[in-house]
Amino acid sequence: MLKTYEEKRNNIKEEIEFIGNSVIDALESSLKMLKNDDISTLKEIDLSVKKLSNKSNEIDNLIVTTLALYSPEAKDLRQMISYLKITNELIRAASNVKGFIKIFRKAFCEDLNTNTILEFTIPLHKSALLSLRSAMAMIDQENDNNIEEKYHKVIVEESKANDLYAMVEKNILKLISKNLELSKEYFDILSSLRRLERTADRASSIASLALFAHIGGDIMQS
Amino acid sequence: MVEGKIKMSKNNKIKVKVEELNLWYGQNHALHGISTDIYENKITALIGPSGCGKSTFLRCLNRMNDLISSVKIDGSVVIDKKNIYDKDIDEVSVRKKIGMVFQQPNPFPKSIYENVAYAPIKHGIVAKGKECDELVEHSLRKSGLWDEVKDKLNDPGTSLSGGQQQRLCIARTIAVKPEVILMDEPTSALDPISTEKIEALMLELKKDYTIITVTHNMQQAARVADYTAFFHLGKLIEYDETETIFVNPSNKKTEDYITGRFG
Numbered sequence: 001m002l003k004t005y006e007e008k009r010n011n012i013k014e015e016i017e018f019i020g021n022s023v024i025d026a027l028e029s030s031l032k033m034l035k036n037d038d039i040s041t042l043k044e045i046d047l048s049v050k051k052l053s054n055k056s057n058e059i060d061n062l063i064v065t066t067l068a069l070y071s072p073e074a075k076d077l078r079q080m081i082s083y084l085k086i087t088n089e090l091i092r093a094a095s096n097v098k099g100f101i102k103i104f105r106k107a108f109c110e111d112l113n114t115n116t117i118l119e120f121t122i123p124l125h126k127s128a129l130l131s132l133r134s135a136m137a138m139i140d141q142e143n144d145n146n147i148e149e150k151y152h153k154v155i156v157e158e159s160k161a162n163d164l165y166a167m168v169e170k171n172i173l174k175l176i177s178k179n180l181e182l183s184k185e186y187f188d189i190l191s192s193l194r195r196l197e198r199t200a201d202r203a204s205s206i207a208s209l210a211l212f213a214h215i216g217g218d219i220m221q222s
Numbered sequence: 223m224v225e226g227k228i229k230m231s232k233n234n235k236i237k238v239k240v241e242e243l244n245l246w247y248g249q250n251h252a253l254h255g256i257s258t259d260i261y262e263n264k265i266t267a268l269i270g271p272s273g274c275g276k277s278t279f280l281r282c283l284n285r286m287n288d289l290i291s292s293v294k295i296d297g298s299v300v301i302d303k304k305n306i307y308d309k310d311i312d313e314v315s316v317r318k319k320i321g322m323v324f325q326q327p328n329p330f331p332k333s334i335y336e337n338v339a340y341a342p343i344k345h346g347i348v349a350k351g352k353e354c355d356e357l358v359e360h361s362l363r364k365s366g367l368w369d370e371v372k373d374k375l376n377d378p379g380t381s382l383s384g385g386q387q388q389r390l391c392i393a394r395t396i397a398v399k400p401e402v403i404l405m406d407e408p409t410s411a412l413d414p415i416s417t418e419k420i421e422a423l424m425l426e427l428k429k430d431y432t433i434i435t436v437t438h439n440m441q442q443a444a445r446v447a448d449y450t451a452f453f454h455l456g457k458l459i460e461y462d463e464t465e466t467i468f469v470n471p472s473n474k475k476t477e478d479y480i481t482g483r484f485g
Contacts, residue, residue: 002446003422003425064469068465068468069445070441070445
């Protein structure tokens with residue numbers, strides 16, 4: 001492939017990494033605040049889904065142009081198609097993270113059983129972060145072993161996130177049954193945690209796409 | 223977009239300005255009022271089905287069509303503010319300023335060295351000796367051939383592979399220090415590896431030269447050209463940035479052609 005194609009591909013990859021890093025930064029900041037029990041500062045996290053969507057549209061148009069001009073084949077084609085779908089997954093992840101931060105911050109209060117909530121929220125959050133971080137790291141990998149290792153890490157973290165969500169859901173439902181007047185707040189907390197669990201799902205989807213780009217086969221998205 | 227008109231660009235310096243160019247082969251009106259600007263240090267690709275006039279147009283740019291007795295041309299081709307069809311213009315000087323690379327590599331039946339050195343010596347650009355040696359090396363380096371031929375400069379040019387011969391022809395073109403390089407399907411006789419080398423070379427050469435290339439390979443135009451002009455039945459149908467032509471062409475004929483619906 002020509003140098004001009006390599007430049008375009010690297011540019012696309014860098015832009016995708018920019019979106020991914022923005023979401024990861026937001027997750028890292030929010031995890032730190034949760035660990036410090038400093039929930040009110042969650043509002044300071046700056047994650048604009050609109051800006052990232054605009055960036056994603058720019059990337060998608062760049063991909064369309066690159067496909068039209070260079071007609072990539074085999075691995076090059078798989079990469080471009082993966083990038084096109086990964087931008088979409090990242091915007092969905094960004095939207096989930098933004099939703100978590102907003103809803104959790106509003107619903108979390110001293111009246112709730114904060115110990116139980118944080119006991120599950122922090123590991124769930126950690127799994128969402130680790131899965132997304134590992135999925136994004138796959139995009140820049142060339143080594144087969146590293147890619148598969150990271151892929152398995154994403155799958156493990158996603159699975160952990162699913163289990164943790166199931167557990168927190170069960171516990172919160174118990175808390176609701178004991179304290180019905182706080183049911184709205186508890187349901188909102190649950191809704192926010194669901195978004196974290198979905199972030200891990202999106203990470204898993206990104207990992208599958210990165211694996212498809214590298215190894216081939218059929219496109220598999222969760 | 224109106225046929226024969228072009229969208230004006232964008233802060234690029236015009237190298238060649240073509241205005242109302244008409245060409246007849248005897249009674250056959252082959253080019254119809256072509257007006258367009260070709261930009262400096264850019265690659266412009268001319269595409270279109272066989273017989274659409276793209277090679278005829280290319281050959282107008284260095285007065286190659288003058289060699290055909292039945293040809294009649296009107297209109298102007300202005301390069302650096304001078305119409306090359308003015309009566310006081312010598313066509314040899316035009317062809318020195320505007321080099322050409324053909325479809326089939328056509329080295330002279332001489333050594334690699336002489337293939338490059340012949341025209342510069344003939345035009346008095348350099349004298350034989352060190353000055354000429356330097357020019358030969360420079361031209362072969364520019365054409366990406368030096369490392370492959372530096373130890374066999376006295377071998378015949380025809381002993382090289384097809385791709386190397388084409389790069390030798392490019393070196394020969396560069397040696398007379400042209401400002402514009404015309405390429406008429408420069409890779410159609412080459413294998414994919416040699417084609418890629420020529421395409422990479424074109425991208426390098428555009429830093430120093432203005433390149434106009436005719437190609438039947440749509441993907442080649444897409445890959446290397448900054449601007450693409452689509453010709454049909456002797457008319458310039460659409461001319462724009464390559465990205466626009468291949469992603470969002472304005473004219474249905476262009477879209478139909480590049481998507482393989484005709485031609």
